Amino acid sequence: RRFLQHLGRATLVTIVTTGGVFYYVTQKDRHPGPQLPFDPTKKNVVVLGSGWGATSFLKSVDTSDYNIIVVSPRNFFLFTPLLPSVAVGTLNPKSILQPIRYLTRHKERQVTVIEAEATAVDPIKKTVTFHDDSEVQGEVSATTVPFDYLIYAVGAETQTFGIPGVKEHACFMKEIQDAEIMKRRFMDCVESAGFPGQSETEIKRLLHMVVVGGGPTGIEVSGELHDFLEDDLKSWYPELSDNIKITLVEALPSVLPMFSKELINYTESTFKESKIDILTGTMVKEVKDKSVVLQMPDKTISEVPVGMVVWAGGNKPRNVTVDLMSKLPDAQKNKRGLSIDDHLRMAGADGTIFALGDCTFSSYAPTAQVASQQGAYLARVFSQIAKRDRIASEIATAQAENRDVTTLQKQLEKAEKLRPFHYSHQGSLAYIGSEKAIADLVVFNQKFATGGVATFLFWRSAYLSTLFSLRNRVLVANDWLKVKLFGRDLARE
Ligand code: FAD
Numbered sequence: 001r002r003f004l005q006h007l008g009r010a011t012l013v014t015i016v017t018t019g020g021v022f023y024y025v026t027q028k029d030r031h032p033g034p035q036l037p038f039d040p041t042k043k044n045v046v047v048l049g050s051g052w053g054a055t056s057f058l059k060s061v062d063t064s065d066y067n068i069i070v071v072s073p074r075n076f077f078l079f080t081p082l083l084p085s086v087a088v089g090t091l092n093p094k095s096i097l098q099p100i101r102y103l104t105r106h107k108e109r110q111v112t113v114i115e116a117e118a119t120a121v122d123p124i125k126k127t128v129t130f131h132d133d134s135e136v137q138g139e140v141s142a143t144t145v146p147f148d149y150l151i152y153a154v155g156a157e158t159q160t161f162g163i164p165g166v167k168e169h170a171c172f173m174k175e176i177q178d179a180e181i182m183k184r185r186f187m188d189c190v191e192s193a194g195f196p197g198q199s200e201t202e203i204k205r206l207l208h209m210v211v212v213g214g215g216p217t218g219i220e221v222s223g224e225l226h227d228f229l230e231d232d233l234k235s236w237y238p239e240l241s242d243n244i245k246i247t248l249v250e251a252l253p254s255v256l257p258m259f260s261k262e263l264i265n266y267t268e269s270t271f272k273e274s275k276i277d278i279l280t281g282t283m284v285k286e287v288k289d290k291s292v293v294l295q296m297p298d299k300t301i302s303e304v305p306v307g308m309v310v311w312a313g314g315n316k317p318r319n320v321t322v323d324l325m326s327k328l329p330d331a332q333k334n335k336r337g338l339s340i341d342d343h344l345r346m347a348g349a350d351g352t353i354f355a356l357g358d359c360t361f362s363s364y365a366p367t368a369q370v371a372s373q374q375g376a377y378l379a380r381v382f383s384q385i386a387k388r389d390r391i392a393s394e395i396a397t398a399q400a401e402n403r404d405v406t407t408l409q410k411q412l413e414k415a416e417k418l419r420p421f422h423y424s425h426q427g428s429l430a431y432i433g434s435e436k437a438i439a440d441l442v443v444f445n446q447k448f449a450t451g452g453v454a455t456f457l458f459w460r461s462a463y464l465s466t467l468f469s470l471r472n473r474v475l476v477a478n479d480w481l482k483v484k485l486f487g488r489d490l491a492r493e
């Protein structure tokens, strides 16, 4: 009995201590202290974007060295890897967002955050022009600010190749509102299919979901749609669920070209078991209101009735990026993104514009992993630049006072040597539905491929730990538990 009493007391002490620490950490995070004010003697750094690249830079940069202004049309960071889970209601949209001020208010020096869209960058005059394009605007909604350094991390937009009807009729999977639109659209198709008197053909059309693009986005969306169907819709819409059909269309001969062959085969066989049709070598030529036009592998054209089309056709540069490239035509010749050097300096600009992530065209894939490593690298570069500037100013003072500057010169030479960016690939992960994931991993410089339920658990724990904050981790874990207990929400908001 004494042992049980002791165990009970120990458990109680552990719970109370953990709860106390958790409460202390969250409250400390909620109430940031005062920050250093803007310092006119420091250099101004403008950061465009609040995505993977920009936030990784902001997390690590030492703000005591700079005045920083962040400009982004959304006032939050979006954890994109879990976006497809929002599209079927597994996760609440807010669980994977983190307001950018939750980060910037914890920096040593005050950081200005402006919700606006950059419309033009002048690489010669070193200015950025931006507009407030939100629903509510004040008397001033456009302005131009100068910069000493620009961190250009505006990401990319979805590539549609100008295919007719895509913008008008398809859903996308890039921003948080895309996932919300898709969820609404999907549930609308299901509810309309249940409308009394609907013909068999119309029910089949409404419940045919076509996902375009066999890259990781298209695969994950198809897998999540399948889970929604199996776990929830079969119980709540038994009269309709047999008619729900998911088709994945990919122009290339295989899906997921960036994964190893065995994982491609594993994904294809999992999709086959899940009754998700994969049409490879098939190109979408047009998206209409109620159908998609496909060019089949034998070049014949087929028009397929659909209720919803999700377009995941890859990336293309944003207009502001195309405009910026056009201002330095001799150095910026690649149409697929900004050309940068090994130190992430934009080619053709005089070392004052650094570009990273999906807006660039380099040897690296456009992934969160690359963008966040580049952001952390740039924060280190900026520390070194600040150090270099400090030594240079010390040299100037010493020379004015006729002091010996040999040691300082050596220090300056060292500080001027910037190491190039080096990417360390940690592997690729993707969710393929049915509580299975695939992973091409690199462990101790050895590559190995794995897929299945254990990989799914690894996928979940990997993303749970990489989420932006403790707050996000708690919210996401809570959503997963909620769905396990009560299923996904069917309400169409
Ligand atoms: P983003 O993260 O897209 O950020 C761009 C920022 O710029 C945004 O804040 C945006 O609001 C802002 N912006 C846009 N226009 C302007 C403007 N005119 N002025 C100022 N700011 C602007 N990668 C992985 O490595 N692993 C994954 O599992 C993974 N899953 C993904 C799942 C989905 C559904 C998607 C769509 C992508 C996924 N990716 C994944 C890819 C990854 O999200 C991108 O590579 C990453 O977001 C690139 O970071 P970025 O900072 O360049 O751009």
Ligand code: NAI
Pocket: 081, 161, 163, 212, 213, 214, 215, 216, 217, 218, 220, 249, 250, 251, 252, 258, 282, 283, 284, 285, 312, 313, 314, 315, 365, 366, 367, 428, 429, 430, 431
């Ligand atoms: P993607 O570029 O990887 O794939 C798009 C696919 O759409 C291509 O295979 C292309 O052939 C196909 N396509 C384009 N037009 C078509 C048409 N008209 N008809 C049929 N097929 C067409 O794009 P995705 O999946 O959006 O990924 C973008 C980037 O984000 C990639 O670098 C990817 O690695 C990364 N990402 C990574 C994830 C992960 O690691 N789990 C998840 C999602 C994205």
